[in-house]
């Protein structure tokens with residue numbers, strides 16, 4: 001339960017990013033009648049019950065039918081509505097993949113796809129309910145921005161930007177409360193990574209809910225070994241912030257990536273592909289869920305099992321630094 | 324087993340599924356209580372399955388499409404001897420095979436389900452294979468009524484009648500509710516009977532808490548030669564526990580210690596009346 005130690009670690013605890021999403025949706029809907037939430041028996045998990053009560057004409061319910069969800073959202077977007085298709089990330093990004101590819105991305109209908117309870121947030125509900133493929137599947141589709149906000153600040157900004165985006169956006173959130181990572185760094189742009197901690201010895205590039213354990217690992221490295229790590233919230237998986245990657249790699253430091261996604265085709269491979277084609281030779285390690293039958297358990301148990309944790313990342317960094 | 328014993332078994336299974344949901348602190352309570360009578364009848368009166376030789380090619384198949392109600396399935400399988408009941412103490416725990424949806428790592432489970440709208444197409448495949456191989460075993464699935472809007476179901480409804488799969492039985496747990504509330508307010512699937520008949524299925528309706536009616540329907544197919552069989556089981560979500568019946572929030576939910584006690588008391592009272 002190392003993630004519960006936050007109070008001692010000076011980060012201020014916020015809410016679950018899903019909660020922030022729903023709060024901003026309500027605020028946007030208040031002044032913009034074109035904001036439409038599209039749900040598939042998912043308004044409870046998407047925290048949109050109050051939204052539906054307040055704005056009954058700004059919610060479209062399709063029942064348990066995710067392909068229809070995305071098709072309907074594409075039609076709404078085509079007709080000028082700001083459609084947010086909200087469904088568990090696992091079903092949204094797998095069941096409705098062809099609708100995403102053809103009706104949203106290829107046809108350039110600027111839907112915002114909101115994958116809730118993403119990654120392994122559903123824990124012991126098992127693989128049917130995990131989305132460990134969504135970065136990879138969507139990275140292979142042209143014309144979509146892929147975002148995994150780390151904290152409440154990034155979530156709020158991402159939702160506001162998505163509402164204005166002329167391009168399709170996929171964003172995913174988890175269910176756990178997240179701390180505010182760096183209150184001094186309040187800039188947010190799609191495609192621009194956010195440095196939440198600066199150091200000169202090693203770099204950790206993380207996304208979504210894994211930025212938090214990455215931050216904790218960096219703190220531990222500093223406390224116990226005097227090692228200073230840079231931690232980046234690479235909230236936009238696509239388009240990747242290659243300027244920042246160049247900058248991070250230039251000092252030759254080891255780089256660790258971490259994501260709540262299978263190691264195949266996710267953030268780590270995206271970074272590696274860019275950096276090594278550029279001729280960089282940094283030591284490099286991808287931490288994520290391996291290509292195997294995923295261990296069963298809660299999100300934290302799965303994280304700990306695969307080293308997506310304070311201690312796991314601490315060890316990985318030490319190994320890379322050979323200390 | 325006598326009819327009376329079968330009825331007592333339903334109460335026992337209800338107690339057990341609540342017990343393991345209570346221990347695991349997680350579970351799909353309402354929908355497990357609505358379908359557990361169907362599972363009781365299937366596993367104790369209908370299915371030709373052998374816990375000791377589950378993989379026998381001639382076994383009847385049961386694929387639970389509404390996989391979230393795995394607790395009803397697990398307690399029924401444990402009771403039939405597919406695995407020791409004590410295994411369920413690990414339900415939803417780290418590294419346990421007993422997770423919140425059916426997986427084939429558990430003896431007696433046919434398919435990994437949990438994403439809705441997958442069970443029926445797989446059953447169509449099983450049923451076509453049985454026909455090709457001139458086998459006489461039957462194929463059963465259990466669908467949720469909220470699950471019906473998934474397009475894959477309707478694709479499979481067409482395939483099943485195209486291939487005249489009268490060895491296929493789809494049971495609808497018609498508890499009228501889903502996560503958000505009543506089906507009719509979320510996505511209306513009224514007139515299922517007419518819809519299914521129009522798709523070429525033979526349809527029967529039963530009281531899904533009446534074990535004799537369930538058995539009579541499930542053991543007397545095909546209802547019409549050459550047509551797939553559809554059984555609408557009219558049920559109550561949360562059936563058997565007064566404060567859960569028809570209450571939306573019990574779709575998933577774990578009773579508090581007081582609620583758990585009350586549930587057990589109510590079930591014991593029901594037992595006495597059998």
Ligand SMILES: Cc1ncc(C[n+]2csc(CCOP(=O)(O)OP(=O)(O)O)c2C)c(N)n1
Pocket residue numbers: 040041042064066091095351353354355357389391392437438439440466467468469470471496498500501502560574
């Ligand atoms: C493809 C898919 N979409 C969404 C879900 C999430 N989900 C689990 S249960 C459920 C409601 C199911 O309602 P119903 O089929 O009526 O089941 P029951 O009332 O018998 O519990 C939903 C939306 C899912 N498991 N699979």
Ligand SMILES: [Mg+2]
Pocket residue numbers: 467468469496497498499500501
């Ligand atoms: Mg239902």
